[in-house]
Amino acid sequence: MFASTSQRNDDGVLQYLVTYSKIRKTAYYRREANLASRIRGFKNCFTQTCI
DSSP states (O other), X not given: OHXXXXXXXXXXXXXXXXXXXXXXXXXXXXXXXXXXXXXXHHHHHXXXXXX
């Protein structure tokens, strides 16, 4: 009984950490993608005006 309870708590903590890291990663990747697309847009604009 006690072991299963502590196991459940561990699973809860693990689930929380996984969810938290997923949220952090998603926010990070979204920011990176936003930056990358902005740079790509700038590069495209730059090359088009040059050529």
